[in-house]
Amino acid sequence: MPINPFVKMTATVIRSLLGTSSCKMYPYTKPVFYTRTRGHISIDTEKCILCTLCAKKCPTYALKVDKPGKTWKIERTKCIMCLACVTACPKKCLHTENQYSPPVCSKTEEVFNVEPPAPAKAESCPDKNASV
Numbered sequence: 409m410p411i412n413p414f415v416k417m418t419a420t421v422i423r424s425l426l427g428t429s430s431c432k433m434y435p436y437t438k439p440v441f442y443t444r445t446r447g448h449i450s451i452d453t454e455k456c457i458l459c460t461l462c463a464k465k466c467p468t469y470a471l472k473v474d475k476p477g478k479t480w481k482i483e484r485t486k487c488i489m490c491l492a493c494v495t496a497c498p499k500k501c502l503h504t505e506n507q508y509s510p511p512v513c514s515k516t517e518e519v520f521n522v523e524p525p526a527p528a529k530a531e532s533c534p535d536k537n538a539s540v
């Protein structure tokens with residue numbers, strides 16, 4: 409026999425009133441961040457070579473790489489944590505932190521100064537005229 413909708417609704421109301429609230433009183437109740445929570449993107453600036461691949465792959469244009477200015481910028485309010493940049497980075501210098509970015513009142517860019525590592529020196533060619 410189908411349950412009367414009014415009875416069903418009343419049961420839900422009573423459960424909500426007597427049970428524990430599903431709403432958390434943030435910021436008084438701190439949120440739980442799990443190991444695999446996609447919080448925010450972070451960069452290891454010492455490994456970045458300013459190749460711009462991450463910015464090219466970003467679907468929301470949240471990233472800007474300025475090669476001459478040696479900066480890597482992210483506008484966090486645009487980032488949807490798709491991780492396309494993390495996958496694309498050839499130097500594996502992008503990764504996720506499981507903490508969310510703090511709330512902001514305006515759109516701002518976070519700027520990171522990057523000093524690309526010096527290119528590795530090519531091994532010198534053996535001297536063709538050297539005596540054996």
Ligand code: SF4
Nearest residue numbers: 466487488490491493
């Ligand atoms: S996670 Fe996705 S949206 Fe966020 S910066 Fe990377 S590519 Fe862009």
Ligand code: SF4
Nearest residue numbers: 456457459460462497
């Ligand atoms: S973060 Fe990675 S993909 Fe982006 S510019 Fe630096 S090296 Fe290239």
